[in-house]
Amino acid sequence: MLPIDSTKKLSFNRNISDGDLVIVYEKHDAMKAVKVCEKSVLENRFGVFKHSDWIGKPFGCKVSSHKGGFVYLLAPTPELWTLVLSHRTQILYIADISFVVMYLELIPGCVVLESGTGSGSLSTSLARAIAPTGHVYTFDFHEQRAAAAREDFEKTGLSDLVTVGVRDIQGEGFPKDLVGVADAVFLDLPQPWLAIPSAGEMLKPDGVLCSFSPCIEQVQRSSETLTSKFTDIRTFEVLLRTYEVREVKMDQSQSEEGTPGSHRPCKRKHRASDASLWQQDNSGSPVVMARPSSEARGHTGYLTFARLKCVA
Numbered sequence: 001m002l003p004i005d006s007t008k009k010l011s012f013n014r015n016i017s018d019g020d021l022v023i024v025y026e027k028h029d030a031m032k033a034v035k036v037c038e039k040s041v042l043e044n045r046f047g048v049f050k051h052s053d054w055i056g057k058p059f060g061c062k063v064s065s066h067k068g069g070f071v072y073l074l075a076p077t078p079e080l081w082t083l084v085l086s087h088r089t090q091i092l093y094i095a096d097i098s099f100v101v102m103y104l105e106l107i108p109g110c111v112v113l114e115s116g117t118g119s120g121s122l123s124t125s126l127a128r129a130i131a132p133t134g135h136v137y138t139f140d141f142h143e144q145r146a147a148a149a150r151e152d153f154e155k156t157g158l159s160d161l162v163t164v165g166v167r168d169i170q171g172e173g174f175p176k177d178l179v180g181v182a183d184a185v186f187l188d189l190p191q192p193w194l195a196i197p198s199a200g201e202m203l204k205p206d207g208v209l210c211s212f213s214p215c216i217e218q219v220q221r222s223s224e225t226l227t228s229k230f231t232d233i234r235t236f237e238v239l240l241r242t243y244e245v246r247e248v249k250m251d252q253s254q255s256e257e258g259t260p261g262s263h264r265p266c267k268r269k270h271r272a273s274d275a276s277l278w279q280q281d282n283s284g285s286p287v288v289m290a291r292p293s294s295e296a297r298g299h300t301g302y303l304t305f306a307r308l309k310c311v312a
C-alpha cells in the first residue's frame with residue numbers, strides 16, 4: 001500500500017509552496033521547469049521574477065516581473081514535463097504516450113513494467129495513470145540514466161509510484177520476483193524480441209504488452225517472437241497533425257474565398273461540429289483560422305501491442 005502522501009503530491013489543486021516544481025510558461029514552445037526557492041529569482045527577457053512572490057499563489061496563476069512582464073506558473077503535469085525534461089535519450093511524445101496508456105488499459109492500481117527508462121518521459125504518464133495504488137517498475141542498464149530518472153521522479157513527486165532498477169533486460173530478462181505481477185509491460189529497446197519471453201512471464205493472464213520500435217524490421221522480428229505466447233498482435237503508427245490557430249484580419253474578398261494554404265473559413269459562429277474554424281460575421285473584423293502547422297511531427301515509431309494468451 002502506498003503512503004497517502006503520493007495522492008496529495010499528484011494533486012495540483014493547491015497553492016504553490018517553497019520547494020515545489022513549477023513550469024514557467026512564456027508560450028507553448030517556451031517553457032522551463034523551475035524549483036521554487038524563496039530566496040531565488042528567475043531572470044528572462046521579461047524581467048526579474050522573485051520566487052517569494054509566487055509562494056501561496058495557485059498553480060496556473062500569472063505573475064509579473066519587476067518591469068511588468070509576465071509568465072504563467074503551471075503545474076508539472078506529465079503532458080508539460082514531457083516537453084521540458086532534459087533529453088538524455090530519444091523520448092516518447094504525447095501522441096504515442098496517449099495511445100500507449102489507452103491501449104495498455106491502464107487504470108489506478110495497475111502494475112506496469114517498463115524498459116528502458118530512458119529520460120522517463122513515458123514513465124511519468126504511466127505513473128499518473130496507475131496512481132495512487134498501482135506501481136511502475138522501470139529498468140535501464142545505463143546507471144547514470146537510471147539515477148537521473150530517479151532524481152526526476154523525486155522532483156515531479158512520483159517517486160512513491162515508480163521504482164527504477166539498473167538491469168540488462170535484453171540479456172537477463174525482468175527480475176524473477178516480478179513473475180506474474182504485471183498488468184502491462186512496455187518495451188522501448190533496440191532488440192525487443194530478446195526481452196519478449198521474459199515479459200510474457202511477468203504478465204498476468206490476459207495482460208498486455210507494447211513494444212515501440214522505430215523500424216518495421218524490428219516490428220517483424222518482435223511479432224515473430226510474440227506469436228508463440230501472445231494473441232491479438234497489432235501494430236500502429238500514430239501520425240499527429242497539429243494545427244495553428246491564429247486570429248487574422250481579412251478584407252471582404254479574402255473572406256469570401258478563404259486564404260491560400262488554409263481551410264476556407266466558415267461563416268457560422270461557433271458551430272459545434274466545426275469548432276476549429278469560424279469567423280465573425282462583419283467583414284474586416286478579426287477571423288480565427290486554423291491551418292496545418294509547418295512543424296508537424298512525422299514518423300516516430302511503430303507501436304506493437306499483443307495480449308498474453310490465457311492457458312486454460
Ligand SMILES: C[S@@+](CC[C@H](N)C(=O)[O-])C[C@H]1O[C@@H](n2cnc3c(N)ncnc32)[C@H](O)[C@@H]1O
Binds near residue numbers: 120
Ligand atoms: C529510447 S530510450 C527510452 C526512452 C523512454 N521510452 C522515454 O520515453 O523517455 C531507450 C533506453 O533503453 C536503454 N536500454 C538499451 N538496451 C537496454 C537493455 N538491454 N536493458 C535495459 N535498458 C536498455 C537505453 O539505455 C536507453 O536509455
